[in-house]
Amino acid sequence: MKRFIFALLVLVVLASVQRPVLAEDDKLLQVCATLPDLGKLVEAVGGEHVEVTSFAKGSDDPHHLEAKPSFITELADADVLVLNGMELEEGWLPVLLRQCRNGWVQKGADGYIDASSVITPLDTPIGDIDRSQGDVHAAGNPHYLADPLNGLKVAELLRDRFAKLLPKHKEDFEDNFKTFKAELGKRLVGEKLAEKYDFTKLARLFEFNKLTKFLDQQGEASLLEGWLKDLQPNWGTKVVTDHKLWSYFSKRFGIEVCAELEPLPGAEPTSGHLKKVIEIVKEKGVKLILTVSYFNEKHAKFVSDRTDARQVRLAHLVGATDGDDDDYLDMVGYNVKQVVDALKK
Missing domain, CATH: 3.40.50.1980 (Nitrogenase molybdenum iron protein domain)
Incomplete structure (x- = not known):
């Protein structure tokens, strides 16, 4: 009972x-x-x-x-x-x-x-x-x-x-x-390709630098628009990041992360470690240093001042910058544009 x-x-x-x-x-x-x-x-x-x-x-x-x-x-x-x-x-x-x-x-x-x-x-x-x-x-x-x-x-x-x-x-x-x-597909590859194909598969082809070959074979290379079209000429771009925050972004968009400014996740950068990063930047031809708003920008500046790598501030969260990143897809688009524009300079 x-x-x-x-x-x-x-x-x-x-x-x-x-x-x-x-x-x-x-x-x-x-x-x-x-x-x-x-x-x-x-x-x-x-x-x-x-x-x-x-x-x-x-x-x-x-x-x-x-x-x-x-x-x-x-x-x-x-x-x-x-x-x-x-x-x-x-x-x-x-x-x-x-x-x-x-x-x-x-x-x-x-x-x-x-x-x-x-x-x-x-x-x-x-x-x-x-x-x-x-x-x-x-x-x-x-x-x-x-x-x-x-x-x-x-x-x-x-x-x-x-x-x-x-x-x-x-x-x-x-x-x-x-x-x-549908909106994501349009922004990623353009409306025509998103309607005809599974755009997630097209994105995975891009990840391995095989999208251009596939579209050429289909006679549809001219249909590619959106973020992947903007990033295609810069596939394989080498970058350094402040925190290990951009692994997923870089994998999706064909960017190679060569080093982090942090010697360990969450650890304050030391002058010794930053000097090693500078060596990597020069040796591998790193073009960009991806930073976020809450990370002390002096460390990225230390490396940028001593190399040809440019600092690029990205939005790690919606609303992180004064730019057009007040929506989730807008945030992704903002980050893509920041990278593309920096590579044009």
Whole structure:
């Protein structure tokens, strides 16, 4: 009898965690996103059925965000939490989840969406990890949204999860996803090629410098437009980055990262290490130094002043610059344009 009562109490507690979102199809999903990139993807897919709060701002270093009391309040009222994952928020999100007392957004609940669950990670460490290696992420490099095809994967995940929470609006989420995907295809390869081919496969051909040959064989090289057309003449461009942030971006767009200004992830650059970077820049003909707003620009300047490599500031998050990067696809486009324009100089 005692076991029966205990089991009943457990069911009551679990039921109290569940929110009536499945029944209330006309309500707006209250969504908390850890990053503005994720917030914009939520808006693109959720449309009129979501209200979004993004914790990080574009200028923030998402590794080290201040856990504000207002974030706890937002999480306490949220139906959904969308996080980047891969340990990016490890320094500040767990305390918010503990204090918000909202079971609906805890790990394993229907309202908990780890966007990294659909991503194939890069830079995954091999062997044992310790502090001597710097701020290494055991699950892999967490900056995957710099690659727009990963943004597409996350958008697809959001479509499926929102449809589960608000099944009445499943078609709306599907239509919104298709609109997002079509716009991405148009910006990546141009409207004509995106309509005829699976543009994600064209992007993978570009990654291995095989797209031009394929389009030549089809007699359609002249149809290539968008980001890949802009970057095609510069495929294989060598760069240095300040933080190991551009692995996904560089892989997608045919850019070779030769070194980082940080001697280890999260470690302050030393003069000795920067001198080694200068040697690499000169030896390999590095053309650009990719930087972000929260990284001290003096280190990039130190290298740039002593080489022919130009500094190029990119947007690591939506809203990170004063440029045209207030939307997810605009952010990617801004970064592509910054690279292309810098290579023209």
